[in-house]
Amino acid sequence: xxxxxxxxxxxxxxxxxxxxxxxxxxxxxxxxxxxxxxxxxxxxxxxxxxxxxxxxxxxxxxxxxxxxxxxxxxxxxxxxxxxxxxxxxxxxxxxxxxxxxxxxxxxxxxxxxxxxxxxxxxxxxxxxxxxxxxxxxxxxxxxxxxxxxxxxxx
Amino acid sequence: xxxxxxxxxxxxxxxxxxxxxxxxxxxxxxxxxxxxxxxxxxxxxxxxxxxxxxxxxxxxxxxxxxxxxxxxxxxxxxxxxxxxxxxxxxxxxxxxxxxxxxxxxxxxxxxxxxxxxxxxxxxxxxxxxxxxxxxxxxxxxxxxxxxxxxxxxxxxxxxxxxxxxxxxxxxxxxxxxxxxxxxxxxxxxxxxxxxxxxxxxxxxxxxxxxxxxxxxxxxxxxxxxxxxxxxxxxxxxxxxxxxxxxxxxxxxxxxxxxxxxxxxxxxxxxxxxxxxxxxxxxxxxxxxxxxxxxxxxxxxxxxxxxxxxxxxxxxxxxxxxxxxxxxxxxxxxxxxxxxxxxxxxxxxxxxxxxxxxxxxxxxxxxxxxxxxxxxxxxxxxxxxxxxxxxxxxxxxxxxxxxxxxxxxxxxxxxxxxxxxxxxxxxxxxxxxxxxxxxxxxxxxxxxxxxxxxxxxxxxxxxxxxxxxxxxxxxxxxxxxxxxxxxxxxxxxxxxxxxxxxxxxxxxxxxxxxxxxxxxxxxxxxxxxxxxxxxxxxxxxxxxxxxxxxxxxxxxxxxxxxxxxxxxxxxxxxxxxxxxxxxxxxxxxxxxxxxxxxxxxxxxxxxxxxxxxxxxxxxxxxxxxxxxxxxxxxxxxxxxxxxxxxxxxxxxxxxxxxxxxxxxxxxxxxxxxxxxxxxxxxxxxxxxxxxxxxxxx
Numbered sequence: 001x002x003x004x005x006x007x008x009x010x011x012x013x014x015x016x017x018x019x020x021x022x023x024x025x026x027x028x029x030x031x032x033x034x035x036x037x038x039x040x041x042x043x044x045x046x047x048x049x050x051x052x053x054x055x056x057x058x059x060x061x062x063x064x065x066x067x068x069x070x071x072x073x074x075x076x077x078x079x080x081x082x083x084x085x086x087x088x089x090x091x092x093x094x095x096x097x098x099x100x101x102x103x104x105x106x107x108x109x110x111x112x113x114x115x116x117x118x119x120x121x122x123x124x125x126x127x128x129x130x131x132x133x134x135x136x137x138x139x140x141x142x143x144x145x146x147x148x149x150x151x152x153x154x
Numbered sequence: 155x156x157x158x159x160x161x162x163x164x165x166x167x168x169x170x171x172x173x174x175x176x177x178x179x180x181x182x183x184x185x186x187x188x189x190x191x192x193x194x195x196x197x198x199x200x201x202x203x204x205x206x207x208x209x210x211x212x213x214x215x216x217x218x219x220x221x222x223x224x225x226x227x228x229x230x231x232x233x234x235x236x237x238x239x240x241x242x243x244x245x246x247x248x249x250x251x252x253x254x255x256x257x258x259x260x261x262x263x264x265x266x267x268x269x270x271x272x273x274x275x276x277x278x279x280x281x282x283x284x285x286x287x288x289x290x291x292x293x294x295x296x297x298x299x300x301x302x303x304x305x306x307x308x309x310x311x312x313x314x315x316x317x318x319x320x321x322x323x324x325x326x327x328x329x330x331x332x333x334x335x336x337x338x339x340x341x342x343x344x345x346x347x348x349x350x351x352x353x354x355x356x357x358x359x360x361x362x363x364x365x366x367x368x369x370x371x372x373x374x375x376x377x378x379x380x381x382x383x384x385x386x387x388x389x390x391x392x393x394x395x396x397x398x399x400x401x402x403x404x405x406x407x408x409x410x411x412x413x414x415x416x417x418x419x420x421x422x423x424x425x426x427x428x429x430x431x432x433x434x435x436x437x438x439x440x441x442x443x444x445x446x447x448x449x450x451x452x453x454x455x456x457x458x459x460x461x462x463x464x465x466x467x468x469x470x471x472x473x474x475x476x477x478x479x480x481x482x483x484x485x486x487x488x489x490x491x492x493x494x495x496x497x498x499x500x501x502x503x504x505x506x507x508x509x510x511x512x513x514x515x516x517x518x519x520x521x522x523x524x525x526x527x528x529x530x531x532x533x534x535x536x537x538x539x540x541x542x543x544x545x546x547x548x549x550x551x552x553x554x555x556x557x558x559x560x561x562x563x564x565x566x567x568x569x570x571x572x573x574x575x576x577x578x579x580x581x582x583x584x585x586x587x588x589x590x591x592x593x594x595x596x597x598x599x600x601x602x603x604x605x606x607x608x609x610x611x612x613x614x615x616x617x618x619x620x621x622x623x624x625x626x627x628x629x630x631x632x633x634x635x636x637x638x639x640x641x642x643x644x645x646x647x648x649x650x651x652x653x654x655x656x657x658x659x660x661x662x663x664x665x666x667x668x669x670x671x672x673x674x675x676x677x678x679x680x681x682x683x684x685x686x687x688x689x690x691x692x693x694x695x696x697x698x699x700x701x702x703x704x705x706x707x708x709x710x711x712x713x714x715x716x717x718x719x720x721x722x723x724x725x726x727x728x729x730x731x732x733x734x735x736x737x738x739x740x741x742x743x744x745x746x747x748x749x750x751x752x753x754x755x756x757x758x759x760x761x762x763x764x765x766x767x768x769x770x771x772x773x774x775x776x777x778x779x780x781x782x783x784x785x786x787x788x789x790x791x792x793x794x795x796x797x798x799x800x801x802x803x804x805x806x807x808x809x810x811x812x813x814x815x816x817x818x819x820x821x822x823x824x825x826x827x828x829x830x831x832x833x834x835x836x837x838x839x840x841x842x843x844x845x846x847x848x849x850x
Contacts, residue, residue, distance in 0.1 A: 023741045025781065064688025075419075075472065094473070101475055103690035135695065141686030141738075141783040143695050 042086035064137035213269030240292025266438035268379035281620035303329035375404025432469035487523030727752035791823030
C-alpha cells in the first residue's frame with residue numbers, strides 16, 4: 001500500500017516539474033503613452049460635465065477587467081498615487097455625495113487596450129474633493145491601481 | 155481534540171517536564187531519545203528550560219529554532235505559527251490536550267495564549283489527524299501548562315524587556331503541593347510601544363509614507379493574562395481544573411490598515427505607547443479539566459473544556475461605496491464559544507500490542523457584530539473516534555497503525571447588509587452577503603508508521619491522510635474584506651480538504667556528531683485556495699474560494715558537532731516546494747510560500763556557579779521568487795544574532811539571565827511570509843531582549 005502511494009507521489013512530483021513554464025508573474029500597466037490621458041490629478045470638473053476617461057492598459061500576457069470608482073474625499077482620508085498635492089477644500093460632512101462604481105470588460109485576448117469611457121457627473125451631487133480610482137487586472141489576477149484627486153465645482 | 159489523549163499519555167509516560175535534558179539549541183538527552191524511539195511521527199519535545207534559556211522575545215520566536223517551524227509576523231510584534239509552511243486552520247494549536255479555538259483564520263490575528271505560562275512544548279511535524287481530528291494537516295503545536303508542583307511552595311518571577319518596541323513585561327508563577335493536592339497560579343503583564351523598522355519611509359504602490367523616528371505608527375500594545383489551577387495527583391488517579399484568561403489590545407499600523415492607504419485626523423505621533431484607531435482587542439477565557447485513571451493494563455483519560463473568545467476590531471468609520479459612514483468604530487466583533495469533550499482508553503494487551511481508542515466532540519457557536527462583514531454567524535458540531543495499535547516487534551522495531559472517522563455539521567446563518575445598495579433605477583435592497591446553509595461532512599482518515607533503530611541510527615517512516623473541514627468563511631463569505639480591500643466570495647459546496655503525506659526521519663547520533671534529515675512529500679487532491687480573479691465586484695477585485703490539486707515536498711536537516719566540553723556547533727536548514735497542479739493558478743505556488751533558510755551557530759558553554767553559555771548565529775534566508783498574486787518576489791537576506799544565558803545557583807534559589815540580540819547589523823530586509831510584506835514594510839531592526847528570572 002505504502003509503496004504504491006509513494007510511487008504515485010513521486011510520479012506527481014515528476015509531472016509537476018513540467019508545469020513550471022507560462023506563469024504570468026507581472027502586473028498590468030496603466031499608461032498615458034501616446035494619448036491625451038484623462039482624468040489627470042487635481043483636475044476640476046463642473047457638475048453636469050462629462051469625464052472623458054482615456055487611458056492605455058498593457059499586460060504581457062492578457063488583460064482582465066477594469067473598474068472605475070469615484071468617492072468623496074471630504075474628510076481627506078487618503079491621498080492620490082500621484083506625487084503632486086492638490087489644493088483641498090476644508091473638511092465637510094457629505095450630504096449627497098457622488099458614488100460611482102462600475103466594472104468594465106476588456107475584449108478577450110488583448111495585451112494592450114485603449115480604454116475610453118464617458119462618465120457624466122450628476123447635476124445634483126455635493127461639490128468638493130473626490131477620488132477617482134482606476135483598478136486594472138490581468139487574467140492571472142494581478143492588479144494595478146491608480147488614484148487621482150479631482151474637484152467638482154458648481 | 156483527541157490531543158488531550160496524547161497529551162495525557164505523554165504526561166503519564168513521562169516524568170515531570172524538567173527531566174528532559176536540554177542543550178541550548180538542540181534537544182538531547184535520554185528522554186528525547188526515548189521519545190524518538192517511541193514515536194513514528196516526526197516530533198520534537200521542548201522543555202521549560204530550553205524555552206527559558208533560548209527566550210527570543212516571544213514563544214513563537216523561540217520556537218523558530220526548530221527547523222520547519224516559522225513565526226509569521228502579523229504586525230504589532232505578534233506572530234502566528236506555521237509548520238512546514240502550513241498555518242492558519244491547517245495546523246492545530248493544542249493547549250493541555252484541548253484544541254485552542256480563536257479566530258485563527260485571520261491574517262492579523264495572533265495566538266491568545268500566555269506564553270509565559272507554558273511549561274513545555276511538543277511540535278509534531280506532519281499530519282496528525284488520527285489523534286487530533288480536523289486541521290492537523292501541517293502539524294500540531296502542543297503546549298503544556300499543567301506541570302504539577304513538587305514542593306510545598308514554589309514559584310518564579312520573570313522580568314523581561316525588548317529594546318526595539320520598548321517592551322516591558324513581568325510574569326509570576328506560584329504553586330504548591332499538600333500531599334496529593336496541588337495548586338498553581340500565574341499572571342503576566344506586558345506593555346510595548348510602536349515597533350521600529352530600519353527605514354525612514356515606506357513606499358506602497360506609489361503611496362509614500364514618511365515614518366517618524368523609524369517607527370510604525372500605532373503598533374503599540376498591551377497584554378494581561380492570568381490563570382489558576384487546582385488538582386489532585388495520586389498514584390493511579392489524577393484530576394485537575396484550570397481557569398485562564400488572556401487579554402490583549404494592540405494597534406494596527408495606522409498608515410495602511412489593510413491595503414488602503416489612509417490619512418487621518420488622529421495625531422499618531424503624539425505618543426509611541428498609546429493605542430489609537432485602528433486597533434484590535436481580544437479576550438480568551440478557558441476552563442479546562444483533565445482526569446486520568448491508571449490501572450495495571452488500562453488507562454482512561456477524560457478532558458473537558460469550555461473556551462470563550464471575544465475579539466473586536468475597531469477602525470475609523472468611513473463611507474465606502476454605498477455604505478454610508480457607520481456611527482461607531484466597531485468594525486468587526488467575533489464572539490466564539492467552544493465546548494470540547496474527549497476521552498481515551500489505552501490498553502496494554504500484552505508485551506507487543508498497545509491499543510488505544512478515543513472519541514471526541516466539539517461544539518462551536520460563533521456570533522458576529524460590527525459594520526464590516528467577513529464571516530457569518532454559525533454553529534458547528536464535530537465528532538470523531540479513532541483506534542490505534544502500537545505493535546512492538548522488538549526493542550528495535552515498532553509499528554503503529556490506526557484509523558479515524560469524523561463527522562461534522564455546520565449551520566451558517568444568512569446575513570444582509572445594514573445599508574441599501576441600488577440594484578436598478580429606483581430600487582435598492584439590503585444585499586444578502588451570506589445565505590442560510592447547512593452542510594454535513596464525513597471524513598475517514600488513517601495513518602501507519604514504522605520506527606527502526608540500530609546502533610546510532612533511528613529510521614522512521616510515516617504515511618497518513620489528514621483532513622480539514624471547510625471553515626464558514628470559506629463556505630459563506632460574500633463581501634468586502636476591509637482589512638485587505640478585496641471582495642471575498644466563499645463557495646458553499648467545498649469538500650473537506652484532504653491531504654496525503656509521506657514523511658521520513660533519518661537520524662544518526664555518534665559520540666560528538668548528530669545528523670538528522672527529515673524529508674516529506676505531501677499531496678492535496680483539493681486544497682482550498684482563495685483565488686485572486688480578474689473580475690471586479692462592487693469596485694474591488696474578486697477573490698474566490700476554490701479547490702485545486704497541490705503538491706508539496708520539502709525537508710529539514712540538522713547537524714550538530716561537539717568539539718569538546720565547551721565548544722559546539724550547529725548547522726540546520728529547511729526547504730519547501732509547493733505547486734498548484736490544477737485550476738486557474740496551475741503552475742503557481744501557494745500564498746506565503748516559505749523560502750529556504752539555514753542557520754549556523756557556534757556556542758561556548760561553561761560552568762561557574764551554575765551553567766552558562768554564549769553563542770553567535772548567522773541566519774540566512776534565500777530569495778523567494780515563487781509567488782502568487784498579489785505577492786511580490788522577496789530577495790534573500792542574512793542576519794547576525796547573538797545569545798547568552800546564565801544560571802546562578804544560590805541555595806534554594808536559582809537566578810536566570812537570558813540575553814538575545816537580533817539583527818546585530820541592523821539590516822533592512824523583508825520577510826516573505828509577513829503580513830506587512832504586501833505593503834512593503836521591512837522587518838524590525840536591531841533588537842536586544844533581556845529576561846531575568848528568579849526561581850524559588
